[in-house]
Amino acid sequence: MAEQHTPRSLIVTFYGAYGRSFEGPVPVSALVRLLGAAGVDAPSVRSSVSRLKRRGFLEPARAADGAAGYVLSDEARQLLEDGDRRIYGRVPVSEEWLVAVFSVPEQERHKRHLLRSRLARLGFGAVAPGVWIAPAHLAGETGHTLERLHLTAYVELFRGGHLGFAPTAEAVARWWDLAALAKQHEEFLDLHEPALRALQPGARPGTEEAYRTYLLALDTWRRLPYADPGLPRELLPADWPGDRAAAVFAELHARLRDTGALFVRE
Known part of the structure; x- marks a missing residue:
């Protein structure tokens, strides 16, 4: 299965994983080199950075x-900090x-x-x-x-339990497309579980290999905790693939993230 990683998404993923550890701004030349290691050419990096600047994600310095x-x-920065928890x-x-x-x-239907x-x-x-x-x-x-989006005037938030009348598991299956969510977890496993199996027990991969493998896995994974927001396990199908996907990402993170950081510092 081929996987698509857009330059803009990879830049956001890079800042979430490593960019915040820089002392001061990340030089454009460093972004070009580091994204190049993940297969993004220099013109795509520069144009994507410009778009992220226009969207208010990045600021020049x-x-x-x-x-x-x-x-950032x-x-x-607040967006990434919220994302860390997920x-x-x-x-x-x-x-x-x-x-x-x-x-x-x-008259404000765009909102x-x-x-x-x-x-x-x-x-x-x-x-x-x-x-x-x-x-x-x-x-x-x-x-x-x-x-952040200035939408609080239109929304009321409430917190409480589900009292009926359908069983909560049946209601959850109506409120979320569980089949589509399961497919996303399975696709993550198809794409990135082989990378975990390829890591030899006790062996340490090269810093560039660790960086590239981790960045691509994180770029795929970081969408899943948003599509699947942490629904109670007892309300999900017995063969739910999200458990295995989370375990695979956690192991990749533990084994690759810090080694990849050495490549970034180099």
Whole structure:
């Protein structure tokens, strides 16, 4: 199975994994070299950086030696910090749900589309028009996102339990497309479990190989905790592949991340 990694996505993944450890701006020349190791050519790096600057993710700055570089904006840093809890953290176990109820005037329907798309990207499932639901542990990140997009005036958030009338597992299967989520986990395993099997027990891969393998695995994995927002295990099918996918990523992270950081420092 071929895998597509866009230059812009890889740059965001790089900043999440390694870019925040730089003292000061990341020089453009360093971005070109480091993304080149992942198969991205220099023109694609430069054009993607420009797009991320226009979107407010990166801000231009000068490195200590005067070279052109970029730093994360405050909003981007908050976005990555929220992502850390999802991508690397253990999902809190909770029986409570977070319910978002929103109403947007017709003359501002573009904000209605923005609300729906962002709630979906946060991992919410659709209960009914204007009513979306997610595990309660997403409350903080949801609040940050709505504040950043200036959408809080249109949304009310509630927290509580599911009281009926369908069994909760049946309701969850309506609110989320579990078959599509399972397929994403299986695709991650097809693409990246072979890399874990190829690592010899006790052997340490080369720094560039570790960096490239980890960056590509993380670029794929980081989307999954958003598509699959940490639904309670007892509400999912018995053969749920998300458990194995999470275990494979955790092992790749443990064995490759720090070795890849040596390549970045070099």
